[in-house]
Amino acid sequence: MLDIVCAELSWLDVVLNVKKSGLMRRGQRFNADLSSVLVCGVMLPVVEKISYLGVDISSGRSLRLCMHSRRMKFFRAFNVLYAKLGGVASDIVILHLTRTFCLPILLYGLESFTVSRSCLNAIEFCWNRAMFKIFNIGSRDNVNYVLYYTGILPLSYQIDLRKIRFYHAKHITTSVGGTDGIV
Numbered sequence: 001m002l003d004i005v006c007a008e009l010s011w012l013d014v015v016l017n018v019k020k021s022g023l024m025r026r027g028q029r030f031n032a033d034l035s036s037v038l039v040c041g042v043m044l045p046v047v048e049k050i051s052y053l054g055v056d057i058s059s060g061r062s063l064r065l066c067m068h069s070r071r072m073k074f075f076r077a078f079n080v081l082y083a084k085l086g087g088v089a090s091d092i093v094i095l096h097l098t099r100t101f102c103l104p105i106l107l108y109g110l111e112s113f114t115v116s117r118s119c120l121n122a123i124e125f126c127w128n129r130a131m132f133k134i135f136n137i138g139s140r141d142n143v144n145y146v147l148y149y150t151g152i153l154p155l156s157y158q159i160d161l162r163k164i165r166f167y168h169a170k171h172i173t174t175s176v177g178g179t180d181g182i183v
């Protein structure tokens with residue numbers, strides 16, 4: 001089947017980049033050995049993680065998100081922002097900029113997945129660390145008070161709202177494109 005795909009792609013003058021491709025297994029036998037697979041004469045490597053549209057997916061019994069690179073990107077963006085504005089801007093301004101520019105890095109693509117408790121904990125850990133630094137506090141309860149009084153929803157609610165918007169937008173595009181015309 002892969003040979004047919006390669007033949008069709010070459011007929012269309014499209015080159016499959018095998019260096020960006022890999023085999024990953026998911027399910028009960030995710031850690032069982034795989035037979036070698038050749039695509040366009042090149043053997044595909046077996047990988048533990050695949051990145052698709054900026055979302056890292058890990059192999060395992062179920063579909064899991066890998067948060068490591070996303071957390072690093074968040075901290076990198078936050079540290080740059082805080083290094084530039086930490087002593088100059090007010091805490092509320094830094095909070096707004098962190099929420100606007102850094103938080104989307106953590107929440108990107110989560111509306112497409114069921115977010116596990118461990119994934120949510122990883123996201124909340126990053127967010128709480130940023131709040132600790134901005135407001136010079138050391139307790140999650142204090143972070144919750146700060147977010148409450150600044151009108152920022154908890155991250156689990158923000159993720160749920162993103163899912164609702166995602167499903168609502170998906171429903172509108174399928175309804176408009178369909179024969180029923182319901183908007």
